[in-house]
Amino acid sequence: MITDTQIKTKGMHALAQYLGDVEAERFVALIQREPFDYTKWRQDMDEESSIEKISRAAMALREEKRS
Structure with missing residues (x-):
C-alpha cells in the first residue's frame, strides 16, 4: 500500500501529464x-x-491546447 502523499503525487502527475500543469491546477x-x-x-x-x-x-484536448 502506498502513502497518502504518494497517491497525491501520482495523481497530480497523471493530471499534469494529460491536462498540462495549468489545467491540472485548475x-x-x-x-x-x-x-x-x-x-x-x-x-x-x-x-x-x-x-x-x-x-x-x-489527449485531443491537450494537443489542441498546445497548438
Missing part, C-alpha cells in the same frame, strides 16, 4: 471550490463513455 481548484460528488460524477462518466473514449478526448 481541475484541483474546481474540485475544491464547487460542491462535487465524485461518485455520481464517475458513475455518469462511466455510463456515457468508455475509458478509451475519455482518454482520447483528453
Whole structure:
C-alpha cells in the first residue's frame, strides 16, 4: 500500500501529464471550490463513455491546447 502523499503525487502527475500543469491546477481548484460528488460524477462518466473514449478526448484536448 502506498502513502497518502504518494497517491497525491501520482495523481497530480497523471493530471499534469494529460491536462498540462495549468489545467491540472485548475481541475484541483474546481474540485475544491464547487460542491462535487465524485461518485455520481464517475458513475455518469462511466455510463456515457468508455475509458478509451475519455482518454482520447483528453489527449485531443491537450494537443489542441498546445497548438
